[in-house]
Amino acid sequence: MSACHNVRMAGGQVSIKDVAERAGVALGTVSNVLNRPEKVAEPTRARVLAAIEQLGFVRNDAARQLKAGKSTSVGFILLDVRNPFFTDVGRGAEQQAAKHGLSVLLANSDDQPDREHAYLDLFEQQRVRGLLVSPLGNVFDRLERLRTHGIVTVLVDRVADGRPFSSVSVDDVAGGHLAVTHLIEQGCRRIAFIGGPVTIRQVADRLFGANKAAAEHPDVELEVLLKDGLTVQHGRAAADAIVQRPPGRRPDGVFCANDLLAVGALQSFTMLNGRIDVPGDIALIGYDDIDFASATVVPLSSIRQPSVLMGRTAIDLLLEQIEAEPGNPVEPRSVVFQPELIVRDSTRRLA
Amino acid sequence: MSACHNVRMAGGQVSIKDVAERAGVALGTVSNVLNRPEKVAEPTRARVLAAIEQLGFVRNDAARQLKAGKSTSVGFILLDVRNPFFTDVGRGAEQQAAKHGLSVLLANSDDQPDREHAYLDLFEQQRVRGLLVSPLGNVFDRLERLRTHGIVTVLVDRVADGRPFSSVSVDDVAGGHLAVTHLIEQGCRRIAFIGGPVTIRQVADRLFGANKAAAEHPDVELEVLLKDGLTVQHGRAAADAIVQRPPGRRPDGVFCANDLLAVGALQSFTMLNGRIDVPGDIALIGYDDIDFASATVVPLSSIRQPSVLMGRTAIDLLLEQIEAEPGNPVEPRSVVFQPELIVRDSTRRLA
DNA sequence: ACGCCGGCCTGAAACGAATCAAAACTGCGC
DNA sequence: GCGCAGTTTTGATTCGTTTCAGGCCGGCGT
Numbered sequence: 001m002s003a004c005h006n007v008r009m010a011g012g013q014v015s016i017k018d019v020a021e022r023a024g025v026a027l028g029t030v031s032n033v034l035n036r037p038e039k040v041a042e043p044t045r046a047r048v049l050a051a052i053e054q055l056g057f058v059r060n061d062a063a064r065q066l067k068a069g070k071s072t073s074v075g076f077i078l079l080d081v082r083n084p085f086f087t088d089v090g091r092g093a094e095q096q097a098a099k100h101g102l103s104v105l106l107a108n109s110d111d112q113p114d115r116e117h118a119y120l121d122l123f124e125q126q127r128v129r130g131l132l133v134s135p136l137g138n139v140f141d142r143l144e145r146l147r148t149h150g151i152v153t154v155l156v157d158r159v160a161d162g163r164p165f166s167s168v169s170v171d172d173v174a175g176g177h178l179a180v181t182h183l184i185e186q187g188c189r190r191i192a193f194i195g196g197p198v199t200i201r202q203v204a205d206r207l208f209g210a211n212k213a214a215a216e217h218p219d220v221e222l223e224v225l226l227k228d229g230l231t232v233q234h235g236r237a238a239a240d241a242i243v244q245r246p247p248g249r250r251p252d253g254v255f256c257a258n259d260l261l262a263v264g265a266l267q268s269f270t271m272l273n274g275r276i277d278v279p280g281d282i283a284l285i286g287y288d289d290i291d292f293a294s295a296t297v298v299p300l301s302s303i304r305q306p307s308v309l310m311g312r313t314a315i316d317l318l319l320e321q322i323e324a325e326p327g328n329p330v331e332p333r334s335v336v337f338q339p340e341l342i343v344r345d346s347t348r349r350l351a
Numbered sequence: 352m353s354a355c356h357n358v359r360m361a362g363g364q365v366s367i368k369d370v371a372e373r374a375g376v377a378l379g380t381v382s383n384v385l386n387r388p389e390k391v392a393e394p395t396r397a398r399v400l401a402a403i404e405q406l407g408f409v410r411n412d413a414a415r416q417l418k419a420g421k422s423t424s425v426g427f428i429l430l431d432v433r434n435p436f437f438t439d440v441g442r443g444a445e446q447q448a449a450k451h452g453l454s455v456l457l458a459n460s461d462d463q464p465d466r467e468h469a470y471l472d473l474f475e476q477q478r479v480r481g482l483l484v485s486p487l488g489n490v491f492d493r494l495e496r497l498r499t500h501g502i503v504t505v506l507v508d509r510v511a512d513g514r515p516f517s518s519v520s521v522d523d524v525a526g527g528h529l530a531v532t533h534l535i536e537q538g539c540r541r542i543a544f545i546g547g548p549v550t551i552r553q554v555a556d557r558l559f560g561a562n563k564a565a566a567e568h569p570d571v572e573l574e575v576l577l578k579d580g581l582t583v584q585h586g587r588a589a590a591d592a593i594v595q596r597p598p599g600r601r602p603d604g605v606f607c608a609n610d611l612l613a614v615g616a617l618q619s620f621t622m623l624n625g626r627i628d629v630p631g632d633i634a635l636i637g638y639d640d641i642d643f644a645s646a647t648v649v650p651l652s653s654i655r656q657p658s659v660l661m662g663r664t665a666i667d668l669l670l671e672q673i674e675a676e677p678g679n680p681v682e683p684r685s686v687v688f689q690p691e692l693i694v695r696d697s698t699r700r701l702a
Numbered sequence: 703a704c705g706c707c708g709g710c711c712t713g714a715a716a717c718g719a720a721t722c723a724a725a726a727c728t729g730c731g732c
Numbered sequence: 733g734c735g736c737a738g739t740t741t742t743g744a745t746t747c748g749t750t751t752c753a754g755g756c757c758g759g760c761g762t
Contacts, residue, residue, distance in 0.1 A: 013420065013500070015718055026742040031720055041740060058500060061476035062416035063718035066747050069364065071413070073473070081441065081457070082642075087432040094459065103473050106432070106457040108445065122424070122454050125412035149364070149409060232646040263646050270648050291433070295583040295614050297621050297648035366748055377712045382750060392710060414748035417717050704762090712755070717748105725742070732734085 014055045023051035065127065073103040075123040076132040077116060081108040084290040085307050089156060092311020093132060100319060102129060113137040124151060130318040132156050152321040154314045158201060159334055166317040166332040168310050172202050175303045175339035176209025179255045179285050182341055184217055186283050186349045188253030192223045194238045194265060195257035196230040203257045206287060210255055223251060230257065235264025243268055243276065253283045259293050262286030262300055270297065283347040299344035306337050365406045374402035416478065424454040426474040427483040428467060432459040435641040436658050440507060443662020444483060451670060453480060464488040475502060481669040483507050503672040505665045509552060510685055517668040517683040519661050523553050526654045526690035527560025530606045530636050533692055535568055537634050537700045539604030543574045545589045545616060546608035547581040554608045557638060561606055574602060581608065586615025594619055594627065604634045610644050613637030613651055621648065634698040650695035657688050
């Protein structure tokens with residue numbers, strides 16, 4: 001056989017075998033250099049490394065995974081990449097995963113159940129090591145099936161509702177309670193809740209907490225304004241409706257289910273020739289404490305969620321499940337963080 | 352051989368072979384059902400599908416890729432997930448990729464060159480079908496190596512600088528020119544540019560365009576204020592310095608290298624008891640036209656980049672390269688979009 | 703009846719890396 | 733010189749899928 005064939009043709013893949021041949025060793029030795037370098041004598045290893053360098057060899061992950069039966073990446077299916085809260089969670093997850101030699105791949109379901117399923121399929125076929133999901137629809141059955149196939153899931157920003165999944169979330173009921181109690185303490189008595197559809201779990205819980213807080217004060221009334229989305233535009237529309245009422249019928253405090261809504265409301269309130277003073281006429285508080293909250297013209301009070309920490313914790317919970325695998329499975333755990341009230345100018349009514 | 356073994360043990364993987372056995376067909380037939388269903392007779396196909404269903408079989412992507420030598424996903428390494436511009440590009444890419452049966456996996460380099468490299472390694476090992484990269488450091492050599500290994504790259508928001516890569520970007524020089532010309536038309540004569548480090552290509556180009564526009568008007572002077580970052584905080588700090596000058600020494604127009612800076616500047620200008628009127632005293636324009644631009648208290652003029660379209664185009668360029676593969680490679684193409692001026696209240700000085 | 707054709711199905715041979723029992727080598731003491 | 737223990741290297745086998753040259757079979761024209 002001709003000893004000389006072109007080493008590097010376009011797209012030509014260099015395999016461990018080529019490296020072995022070049023270095024004049026057996027194929028298993030190359031594998032050892034890659035995976036257990038301490039078991040290979042120094043001169044041999046040097047020779048192999050040189051060959052790897054010369055040929056530009058790169059491990060083929062597909063082959064490696066095929067043999068190992070598992071991958072080294074973790075999938076994170078998030079609801080909305082445009083929401084800073086989720087990307088922060090993602091960053092936390094990446095940090096923690098990196099410490100354990102895992103990579104995080106983000107996939108954006110973008111509020112569309114079919115995309116959520118498509119990505120679940122993709123990650124299942126890729127046999128990812130584990131999955132973080134902030135679920136959109138009811139995917140629990142799907143996720144249980146995944147687990148029987150050896151892929152464990154940790155829920156993000158959603159509790160498991162009795163299903164056996166680990167989860168990391170924030171106590172949204174407490175958050176809603178915190179926000180409204182704060183408004184009341186600032187002297188508000190007619191409070192409005194602006195939110196999205198209550199089919200979104202987070203909205204429902206925050207509203208529930210808000211109601212609870214209002215109920216604790218007999219002289220406080222809570223009005224609920226639900227829009228069908230959680231964007232700046234929705235917030236502005238809701239607030240416009242308030243602005244158009246005669247001053248006596250307006251609330252004196254507004255709690256928005258997230259910061260985007262609050263920013264929209266703030267715009268509506270302050271834009272119109274300063275007709276409504278925030279917080280003087282209406283105190284305003286949002287939820288999530290996104291970066292922009294402190295950057296609005298009247299800095300926005302908000303309820304902070306420990307997003308980065310949540311991401312890190314999610315990975316910890318995942319590893320806990322993964323590493324337990326054998327006979328005795330570890331009980332799923334739910335970590336619930338407490339939200340934190342961040343007071344800024346938009347609710348500072350008392351001197 | 353005992354016909355009866357437990358079909359579903361924990362983590363037990365079901366392979367095409369199990370399916371074949373269950374359906375009583377050969378293994379190649381199952382593969383045909385999966386990949387070329389029209390070549391399989393109806394009753395056989397039904398039997399195989401039933402077996403797949405019963406056993407809960409899921410294709411092992413690793414094995415498939417190993418054989419095919421290429422994957423079905425595209426990696427997108429982005430500079431900063433928190434910048435809405437990039438996530439919008441990502442959404443465009445996902446949309447277009449989906450049409451061709453490809454998935455997009457996002458990886459966040461987060462301004463850190465080592466993370467950028469780590470993800471390049473990961474995607475190379477995964478033999479992704481292609482790569483979108485908004486490059487941080489100088490990764491061109493790395494990317495050329497990738498191409499010799501059969502992975503093509505399309506640059507996003509960065510031109511190729513003479514290197515043979517396709518790219519999709521926006522003419523930042525034109526954008527800078529557009530912004531400053533607009534300020535001049537609105538009557539501004541003393542203009543300040545607030546930007547990040549000029550080592551960031553986008554900043555340098557926008558500044559260059561701004562300078563060009565100023566030079567076209569002899570009575571206009573341009574002052575350059577560079578901070579070492581592009582966040583809201585940096586913008587506020589830069590504007591604070593302006594606010595502290597005596598009114599006569601302040602610029603009457605400010606162009607910020609991105610919208611985050613502009614939001615910070617706006618906050619600084621308007622927060623201090625309305626001492627500075629926007630646009631009356633100082634007209635303000637940003638860059639990127641992120642969602643928030645229209646939601647600030649004085650809606651922000653900006654330079655719009657067609658982010659979603661850019662993502663779609665990036666995938667098109669990628670496919671063009673991928674599909675050409677054989678003997679005659681397709682010349683890399685650079686698509687440069689023209690930025691668009693979006694005028695809002697923050698620069699409307701003329702009645 | 704014969705040959706031939708198509709449609710359907712089969713099964714062996716890849717793909718690239720990991721593994722591990724076994725082989726080869728090393729140095730050492732006797 | 734020989735055996736022994738330890739170290740280093742070997743190479744056949746495995747993973748799950750795709751591919752493809754062939755095999756089987758029933759029907760058709762002659």
